[in-house]
Amino acid sequence: MSTPAAEHAPGLASDDGIAARARGLTKVYGSGETAVLALDSVDVDIVRGRFTAVMGPSGSGKSTLMHCLAGLDTVSAGQVWIGDTEITGLKERDLTRLRRDRIGFMFQSFNLVPTLNALENITLPMDIAGQKPNEKWLDQVIDTLGLRDRLRHRPSQLSGGQQQRVACARALASRPELIFADEPTGNLDSRAGLEVLGFLREAVDDLGQTVVMVSHDPGAAAHSDLVLFLGDGRIVDEMRRPTAEAVLERMKRFDVIRAQFDDGGPAPRDGGRPPDDRGPVPHDGASARGTVPVDGPPSEGN
Numbered sequence: 001m002s003t004p005a006a007e008h009a010p011g012l013a014s015d016d017g018i019a020a021r022a023r024g025l026t027k028v029y030g031s032g033e034t035a036v037l038a039l040d041s042v043d044v045d046i047v048r049g050r051f052t053a054v055m056g057p058s059g060s061g062k063s064t065l066m067h068c069l070a071g072l073d074t075v076s077a078g079q080v081w082i083g084d085t086e087i088t089g090l091k092e093r094d095l096t097r098l099r100r101d102r103i104g105f106m107f108q109s110f111n112l113v114p115t116l117n118a119l120e121n122i123t124l125p126m127d128i129a130g131q132k133p134n135e136k137w138l139d140q141v142i143d144t145l146g147l148r149d150r151l152r153h154r155p156s157q158l159s160g161g162q163q164q165r166v167a168c169a170r171a172l173a174s175r176p177e178l179i180f181a182d183e184p185t186g187n188l189d190s191r192a193g194l195e196v197l198g199f200l201r202e203a204v205d206d207l208g209q210t211v212v213m214v215s216h217d218p219g220a221a222a223h224s225d226l227v228l229f230l231g232d233g234r235i236v237d238e239m240r241r242p243t244a245e246a247v248l249e250r251m252k253r254f255d256v257i258r259a260q261f262d263d264g265g266p267a268p269r270d271g272g273r274p275p276d277d278r279g280p281v282p283h284d285g286a287s288a289r290g291t292v293p294v295d296g297p298p299s300e301g302n
Protein backbone atom coordinates (compact mmCIF):
# COMPACT_ATOMS: atom_id res chain seq x y z
CA MET A 1 0.00 0.00 0.00
CA SER A 2 1.23 3.45 -0.76
CA THR A 3 -0.12 6.26 1.34
CA PRO A 4 0.79 9.90 0.99
CA ALA A 5 2.49 9.48 4.34
CA ALA A 6 4.66 6.67 3.05
CA GLU A 7 5.70 8.79 0.10
CA HIS A 8 6.55 11.63 2.45
CA ALA A 9 8.72 9.50 4.66
CA PRO A 10 11.19 7.35 2.80
CA GLY A 11 13.30 4.83 4.59
CA LEU A 12 10.74 3.67 7.09
CA ALA A 13 11.23 0.10 8.14
CA SER A 14 7.90 -1.50 7.43
CA ASP A 15 6.32 -1.69 3.99
CA ASP A 16 2.87 -2.61 5.15
CA GLY A 17 1.76 0.79 6.39
CA ILE A 18 2.02 -0.18 10.03
CA ALA A 19 4.32 1.90 12.21
CA ALA A 20 3.85 -0.15 15.38
CA ARG A 21 2.05 -3.36 16.16
CA ALA A 22 1.20 -5.33 19.28
CA ARG A 23 -0.18 -8.85 19.53
CA GLY A 24 -1.37 -10.35 22.78
CA LEU A 25 0.29 -7.51 24.66
CA THR A 26 -0.09 -8.22 28.34
CA LYS A 27 1.38 -6.30 31.23
CA VAL A 28 1.10 -7.34 34.85
CA TYR A 29 2.50 -5.14 37.59
CA GLY A 30 3.45 -6.84 40.85
CA SER A 31 2.69 -10.43 41.72
CA GLY A 32 0.44 -12.60 43.85
CA GLU A 33 -2.53 -10.95 45.48
CA THR A 34 -1.33 -7.45 44.67
CA ALA A 35 -0.80 -8.14 40.95
CA VAL A 36 -2.45 -5.61 38.63
CA LEU A 37 -3.35 -6.62 35.08
CA ALA A 38 -2.65 -3.30 33.36
CA LEU A 39 -2.90 -4.64 29.78
CA ASP A 40 -4.93 -7.71 28.93
CA SER A 41 -3.83 -9.29 25.65
CA VAL A 42 -4.06 -6.15 23.52
CA ASP A 43 -3.86 -6.40 19.73
CA VAL A 44 -3.29 -3.10 17.99
CA ASP A 45 -1.90 -1.76 14.71
CA ILE A 46 -0.76 1.85 14.59
CA VAL A 47 -1.17 3.00 11.00
CA ARG A 48 1.72 4.96 9.58
CA GLY A 49 1.14 8.60 8.70
CA ARG A 50 -1.88 8.84 10.98
CA PHE A 51 -2.65 10.55 14.25
CA THR A 52 -3.94 8.03 16.78
CA ALA A 53 -5.29 9.06 20.18
CA VAL A 54 -5.57 6.69 23.12
CA MET A 55 -8.28 7.47 25.64
CA GLY A 56 -9.94 5.76 28.56
CA PRO A 57 -10.68 6.19 32.24
CA SER A 58 -7.90 6.70 34.74
CA GLY A 59 -6.07 3.44 35.33
CA SER A 60 -7.34 1.84 32.09
CA GLY A 61 -3.79 1.25 30.87
CA LYS A 62 -3.16 4.15 28.44
CA SER A 63 0.32 5.06 29.66
CA THR A 64 1.26 1.41 30.05
CA LEU A 65 0.23 0.75 26.45
CA MET A 66 2.26 3.69 25.22
CA HIS A 67 5.30 2.72 27.28
CA CYS A 68 5.17 -0.89 26.08
CA LEU A 69 4.70 0.14 22.43
CA ALA A 70 7.62 2.55 22.72
CA GLY A 71 9.91 0.02 24.39
CA LEU A 72 10.07 2.08 27.57
CA ASP A 73 8.64 -0.78 29.63
CA THR A 74 8.95 -4.56 29.39
CA VAL A 75 5.92 -6.69 28.58
CA SER A 76 4.69 -9.67 30.60
CA ALA A 77 3.49 -11.53 27.50
CA GLY A 78 2.89 -10.87 23.83
CA GLN A 79 4.89 -9.18 21.11
CA VAL A 80 5.51 -5.61 19.99
CA TRP A 81 7.00 -4.42 16.71
CA ILE A 82 8.22 -1.02 15.63
CA GLY A 83 7.98 -1.17 11.85
CA ASP A 84 9.19 -4.68 11.09
CA THR A 85 11.50 -4.90 14.11
CA GLU A 86 10.22 -6.98 16.97
CA ILE A 87 11.26 -5.06 20.07
CA THR A 88 10.09 -7.57 22.63
CA GLY A 89 13.18 -9.57 23.36
CA LEU A 90 15.66 -6.95 22.18
CA LYS A 91 18.63 -6.41 24.46
CA GLU A 92 18.49 -3.15 26.44
CA ARG A 93 21.34 -1.68 24.44
CA ASP A 94 19.62 -2.37 21.12
CA LEU A 95 16.35 -1.09 22.49
CA THR A 96 18.00 2.14 23.61
CA ARG A 97 19.45 2.61 20.15
CA LEU A 98 16.12 1.86 18.49
CA ARG A 99 14.32 4.38 20.70
CA ARG A 100 16.98 6.96 19.99
CA ASP A 101 17.02 6.42 16.24
CA ARG A 102 13.40 5.67 15.44
CA ILE A 103 11.11 7.16 18.08
CA GLY A 104 10.37 10.69 19.22
CA PHE A 105 8.87 11.42 22.63
CA MET A 106 6.79 14.31 23.90
CA PHE A 107 5.82 14.35 27.54
CA GLN A 108 3.71 16.63 29.67
CA SER A 109 6.82 18.20 31.11
CA PHE A 110 8.87 19.49 28.23
CA ASN A 111 12.24 18.37 29.62
CA LEU A 112 14.09 21.21 27.91
CA VAL A 113 17.62 21.95 29.08
CA PRO A 114 17.50 25.47 30.59
CA THR A 115 21.07 26.43 29.64
CA LEU A 116 20.64 25.56 25.96
CA ASN A 117 18.81 27.72 23.44
CA ALA A 118 15.83 26.44 21.46
CA LEU A 119 17.89 25.22 18.50
CA GLU A 120 20.38 23.43 20.76
CA ASN A 121 17.51 21.76 22.60
CA ILE A 122 15.97 20.67 19.32
CA THR A 123 19.15 19.03 18.05
CA LEU A 124 20.34 17.72 21.44
CA PRO A 125 19.25 14.06 20.96
CA MET A 126 20.99 13.97 17.59
CA ASP A 127 24.08 15.66 19.00
CA ILE A 128 24.22 13.02 21.74
CA ALA A 129 23.81 10.29 19.16
CA GLY A 130 26.54 11.84 17.00
CA GLN A 131 24.08 12.33 14.14
CA LYS A 132 23.96 15.28 11.78
CA PRO A 133 20.52 16.72 11.30
CA ASN A 134 19.11 16.75 7.79
CA GLU A 135 19.14 20.53 7.32
CA LYS A 136 16.25 20.60 4.85
CA TRP A 137 14.05 18.55 7.16
CA LEU A 138 15.09 20.56 10.20
CA ASP A 139 14.21 23.80 8.40
CA GLN A 140 10.84 22.38 7.46
CA VAL A 141 10.13 21.35 11.07
CA ILE A 142 11.24 24.73 12.43
CA ASP A 143 9.09 26.63 9.94
CA THR A 144 6.09 24.35 10.38
CA LEU A 145 6.29 24.95 14.12
CA GLY A 146 6.83 28.69 13.70
CA LEU A 147 10.07 28.68 15.68
CA ARG A 148 12.32 30.44 13.21
CA ASP A 149 12.61 33.69 15.20
CA ARG A 150 12.91 31.91 18.55
CA LEU A 151 15.88 29.65 17.89
CA ARG A 152 18.37 31.66 19.96
CA HIS A 153 16.04 32.00 22.95
CA ARG A 154 16.52 29.92 26.09
CA PRO A 155 13.51 28.06 27.51
CA SER A 156 13.02 30.73 30.24
CA GLN A 157 12.59 33.32 27.48
CA LEU A 158 9.82 31.33 25.81
CA SER A 159 6.14 30.96 26.68
CA GLY A 160 4.77 27.56 27.74
CA GLY A 161 3.33 27.03 24.27
CA GLN A 162 6.62 27.95 22.61
CA GLN A 163 8.49 25.59 24.95
CA GLN A 164 6.13 22.79 24.01
CA ARG A 165 6.68 23.62 20.33
CA VAL A 166 10.42 23.27 20.92
CA ALA A 167 9.75 19.90 22.56
CA CYS A 168 7.62 18.99 19.54
CA ALA A 169 10.41 20.06 17.16
CA ARG A 170 12.91 18.02 19.18
CA ALA A 171 10.67 14.96 18.83
CA LEU A 172 10.38 15.55 15.07
CA ALA A 173 13.93 16.66 14.31
CA SER A 174 15.48 13.28 13.71
CA ARG A 175 12.50 12.33 11.55
CA PRO A 176 11.47 9.41 13.73
CA GLU A 177 9.19 6.70 12.45
CA LEU A 178 6.87 7.29 15.31
CA ILE A 179 6.12 10.01 17.84
CA PHE A 180 4.63 9.12 21.20
CA ALA A 181 3.03 12.01 23.06
CA ASP A 182 1.82 11.54 26.63
CA GLU A 183 -0.65 14.29 27.57
CA PRO A 184 1.34 16.80 25.49
CA THR A 185 -1.10 19.60 26.32
CA GLY A 186 -1.53 18.72 29.98
CA ASN A 187 0.52 21.64 31.31
CA LEU A 188 -0.63 24.24 28.82
CA ASP A 189 -3.44 26.78 28.81
CA SER A 190 -6.11 26.02 26.26
CA ARG A 191 -4.75 28.36 23.57
CA ALA A 192 -1.21 26.95 23.79
CA GLY A 193 -2.66 23.44 23.98
CA LEU A 194 -4.62 24.02 20.78
CA GLU A 195 -1.48 25.31 19.10
CA VAL A 196 0.47 22.19 19.97
CA LEU A 197 -2.35 19.94 18.77
CA GLY A 198 -2.47 21.93 15.55
CA PHE A 199 1.25 21.40 15.09
CA LEU A 200 0.99 17.67 15.75
CA ARG A 201 -1.80 17.58 13.18
CA GLU A 202 0.41 19.44 10.70
CA ALA A 203 3.29 17.10 11.43
CA VAL A 204 1.02 14.26 10.30
CA ASP A 205 -0.59 16.04 7.34
CA ASP A 206 2.37 18.02 6.01
CA LEU A 207 5.40 16.07 7.19
CA GLY A 208 3.94 12.56 7.01
CA GLN A 209 4.65 11.74 10.64
CA THR A 210 2.94 9.07 12.70
CA VAL A 211 1.71 10.25 16.09
CA VAL A 212 0.30 8.29 19.02
CA MET A 213 -1.07 10.51 21.76
CA VAL A 214 -2.40 9.60 25.18
CA SER A 215 -4.90 12.14 26.46
CA HIS A 216 -7.75 12.67 28.88
CA ASP A 217 -9.14 15.53 26.83
CA PRO A 218 -11.89 14.84 24.25
CA GLY A 219 -11.01 18.15 22.58
CA ALA A 220 -7.43 16.98 22.11
CA ALA A 221 -8.55 13.59 20.82
CA ALA A 222 -10.71 15.38 18.24
CA HIS A 223 -7.48 16.38 16.45
CA SER A 224 -6.67 12.74 15.77
CA ASP A 225 -7.72 10.47 12.92
CA LEU A 226 -8.62 7.59 15.16
CA VAL A 227 -9.35 7.24 18.87
CA LEU A 228 -8.70 3.94 20.60
CA PHE A 229 -10.63 3.56 23.83
CA LEU A 230 -9.08 1.51 26.59
CA GLY A 231 -11.10 0.01 29.42
CA ASP A 232 -9.59 -2.26 32.06
CA GLY A 233 -6.48 -2.94 30.00
CA ARG A 234 -8.32 -3.79 26.78
CA ILE A 235 -9.13 -1.86 23.65
CA VAL A 236 -12.90 -1.80 23.88
CA ASP A 237 -13.80 0.63 21.13
CA GLU A 238 -12.46 2.89 18.43
CA MET A 239 -13.73 5.99 16.67
CA ARG A 240 -12.68 7.40 13.31
CA ARG A 241 -12.82 11.10 12.50
CA PRO A 242 -13.69 11.87 16.09
CA THR A 243 -15.41 15.01 17.29
CA ALA A 244 -14.99 16.27 20.84
CA GLU A 245 -18.71 15.74 21.47
CA ALA A 246 -18.69 12.14 20.25
CA VAL A 247 -15.58 11.32 22.28
CA LEU A 248 -17.10 12.92 25.37
CA GLU A 249 -20.29 10.89 24.92
CA ARG A 250 -18.24 7.71 24.58
CA MET A 251 -16.23 8.55 27.68
CA LYS A 252 -19.45 9.12 29.63
CA ARG A 253 -20.40 5.52 29.01
CA PHE A 254 -17.35 4.44 31.00
CA ASP A 255 -18.68 6.52 33.92
CA VAL A 256 -22.07 4.81 33.70
CA ILE A 257 -20.41 1.38 33.72
CA ARG A 258 -18.24 2.37 36.64
CA ALA A 259 -21.23 3.67 38.60
CA GLN A 260 -23.08 0.39 37.97
CA PHE A 261 -20.01 -1.54 39.10
CA ASP A 262 -19.66 0.59 42.22
CA ASP A 263 -23.30 -0.23 42.97
CA GLY A 264 -22.42 -3.93 43.08
CA GLY A 265 -23.09 -4.98 39.50
CA PRO A 266 -20.54 -6.91 37.44
CA ALA A 267 -18.13 -4.83 35.36
CA PRO A 268 -18.38 -5.81 31.70
CA ARG A 269 -15.03 -6.49 30.01
CA ASP A 270 -16.07 -4.54 26.94
CA GLY A 271 -16.11 -1.09 28.52
CA GLY A 272 -19.74 -0.52 27.64
CA ARG A 273 -19.84 -1.23 23.94
CA PRO A 274 -23.39 -1.13 22.68
CA PRO A 275 -24.84 -4.67 22.51
CA ASP A 276 -24.98 -4.54 18.71
CA ASP A 277 -21.23 -3.97 18.55
CA ARG A 278 -20.28 -7.02 20.53
CA GLY A 279 -19.93 -9.49 17.71
CA PRO A 280 -16.79 -11.43 16.93
CA VAL A 281 -13.76 -9.71 15.48
CA PRO A 282 -14.29 -9.44 11.73
CA HIS A 283 -11.78 -11.17 9.49
CA ASP A 284 -10.72 -7.96 7.81
CA GLY A 285 -9.11 -6.98 11.08
CA ALA A 286 -11.36 -4.00 11.78
CA SER A 287 -12.25 -3.83 15.14
CA ALA A 288 -13.37 -4.90 18.40
CA ARG A 289 -9.84 -5.45 19.66
CA GLY A 290 -8.40 -2.26 18.27
CA THR A 291 -6.84 -3.74 15.18
CA VAL A 292 -6.97 -1.06 12.56
CA PRO A 293 -7.12 -2.29 8.99
CA VAL A 294 -4.26 -1.08 6.86
CA ASP A 295 -6.53 0.16 4.14
CA GLY A 296 -9.09 1.61 6.40
CA PRO A 297 -7.77 4.81 7.95
CA PRO A 298 -9.68 7.95 7.27
CA SER A 299 -8.70 9.81 4.17
CA GLU A 300 -9.08 13.25 5.63
CA GLY A 301 -7.96 14.91 8.81
CA ASN A 302 -9.72 17.39 11.01
Ligand SMILES: Nc1ncnc2c1ncn2[C@@H]1O[C@H](COP(=O)(O)OP(=O)(O)OP(=O)(O)O)[C@@H](O)[C@H]1O
Pocket residue numbers: 029030036037038056057058059060061062063064065
Ligand atom coordinates in the same frame (compact mmCIF):
# COMPACT_ATOMS: atom_id res chain seq x y z
N1 LIG B 1 4.66 0.83 38.16
C1 LIG B 1 3.46 0.34 38.50
N2 LIG B 1 3.33 -0.53 39.52
C2 LIG B 1 2.14 -1.06 39.84
N3 LIG B 1 0.99 -0.77 39.20
C3 LIG B 1 1.05 0.08 38.18
C4 LIG B 1 2.29 0.69 37.77
N4 LIG B 1 2.03 1.49 36.72
C5 LIG B 1 0.72 1.41 36.48
N5 LIG B 1 0.13 0.56 37.35
C6 LIG B 1 -1.29 0.18 37.38
O1 LIG B 1 -1.63 -0.29 36.09
C7 LIG B 1 -2.92 0.17 35.72
C8 LIG B 1 -2.82 0.97 34.44
O2 LIG B 1 -2.06 2.15 34.72
P1 LIG B 1 -1.79 3.28 33.62
O3 LIG B 1 -0.93 4.31 34.26
O4 LIG B 1 -1.31 2.64 32.38
O5 LIG B 1 -3.26 3.84 33.38
P2 LIG B 1 -3.70 5.18 32.65
O6 LIG B 1 -4.90 4.83 31.86
O7 LIG B 1 -2.54 5.77 31.92
O8 LIG B 1 -4.09 6.05 33.90
P3 LIG B 1 -4.13 7.66 34.08
O9 LIG B 1 -5.15 8.13 33.10
O10 LIG B 1 -4.59 7.83 35.49
O11 LIG B 1 -2.76 8.18 33.81
C9 LIG B 1 -3.45 0.96 36.91
O12 LIG B 1 -4.24 0.11 37.69
C10 LIG B 1 -2.20 1.37 37.63
O13 LIG B 1 -2.46 1.53 39.02
